[in-house]
Amino acid sequence: MTRLAAKAALALASALAVAGCSNGPAPQLPAGEAAYALLPPGDVTAPRRSEIGPNDQISIIVFREPDLSLEKAFVDSDGAVQVPLLGSVQASGLTAAEFARQLERLYGARYLVDPSVTVSIVEASLQRVTVTGAVKKAGVFEMPSRISLIDAVALAEGPTNVAKYDQVVVFRRVGGERVGALFDLSQINAGNAPDIEILPGDQVIVGTDGLKQAYRDLLQAAPLIGIFRPF
Numbered sequence: 001m002t003r004l005a006a007k008a009a010l011a012l013a014s015a016l017a018v019a020g021c022s023n024g025p026a027p028q029l030p031a032g033e034a035a036y037a038l039l040p041p042g043d044v045t046a047p048r049r050s051e052i053g054p055n056d057q058i059s060i061i062v063f064r065e066p067d068l069s070l071e072k073a074f075v076d077s078d079g080a081v082q083v084p085l086l087g088s089v090q091a092s093g094l095t096a097a098e099f100a101r102q103l104e105r106l107y108g109a110r111y112l113v114d115p116s117v118t119v120s121i122v123e124a125s126l127q128r129v130t131v132t133g134a135v136k137k138a139g140v141f142e143m144p145s146r147i148s149l150i151d152a153v154a155l156a157e158g159p160t161n162v163a164k165y166d167q168v169v170v171f172r173r174v175g176g177e178r179v180g181a182l183f184d185l186s187q188i189n190a191g192n193a194p195d196i197e198i199l200p201g202d203q204v205i206v207g208t209d210g211l212k213q214a215y216r217d218l219l220q221a222a223p224l225i226g227i228f229r230p231f
Contacts, residue, residue, distance in 0.1 A: 030182065031181070035183055038179060038181045039172060039196050040196070041197060042146075042196065052091045052092055052093070052094055053092055053093075053125060054077050054092055055075060055077065056074075057074055057121075057122045057123040058072075058091070058121050059071050059118075059120045059122050060073055060083065060117065060118075061118045062107070062112075062116070062117050063117070063118075065115070068084045068107075083103065085107070085110075085111055086103070086106050089103065089106065096120055097119070103117045103119070104116065125200075126142055127200035128140050128142055128143060129143055129155070129204065130202070130204065132156075132205055133163075133206040133207055134160045134162055134163035135156035135163070136156060138156055141155040148196065148197060148198060149168065159206050164206075164208055165185040165186035166185070166186060166187075168183045168206050169181070169204070169207065170203070171204075171205075172201070183196065
């Protein structure tokens with residue numbers, strides 16, 4: 001694990017420790033069908049679309065408009081790009097071609113007649129998932145390909161003997177907000193519930209009795225800590 005990965009894992013573990021000391025009502029996480037509605041299973045065997053993601057570097061070329069073109073544009077952590085005249089435009093989750101069509105629509109609506117835009121992914125960021133809680137080797141792991149929740153837990157060398165298999169939480173940024181959902185790993189392992197696809201940037205927490213309260217307290221304290229609760 002790299003130094004950056006180690007620091008990220010330590011920060012997440014520290015946040016959980018702080019949350020475990022807080023009091024107050026615990027918000028409910030979506031579970032069962034509600035969890036799958038929020039974070040659908042996906043097909044980890046299918047090839048992944050080449051989508052723009054946070055921290056990617058892209059190029060934006062507007063035909064015959066050099067002042068609007070960018071050889072290097074960086075996608076921020078929220079998935080947005082600063083584009084001339086348009087300001088912040090959401091790019092994460094779109095392919096380069098889809099983002100180009102979006103820019104053409106935006107430019108055409110206000111500034112240009114029949115604009116032609118080409119977008120390329122110059123450098124894709126490393127795809128990582130954070131796995132912590134009751135696992136044998138918590139940390140931040142590079143994703144070798146499309147992986148499922150079971151695969152992500154396996155990257156952390158599996159659950160410990162105190163893990164609560166029905167208290168596995170996945171946090172993800174959806175539509176610019178951080179959301180979380182609760183899954184039952186034992187039901188997934190038994191084939192009684194679908195596995196879900198883990199996406200780059202997801203955070204997986206395998207719970208224990210203590211961690212169950214800790215991550216719920218963390219959701220309650222998030223306006224102060226600044227992570228996990230929708231923002």
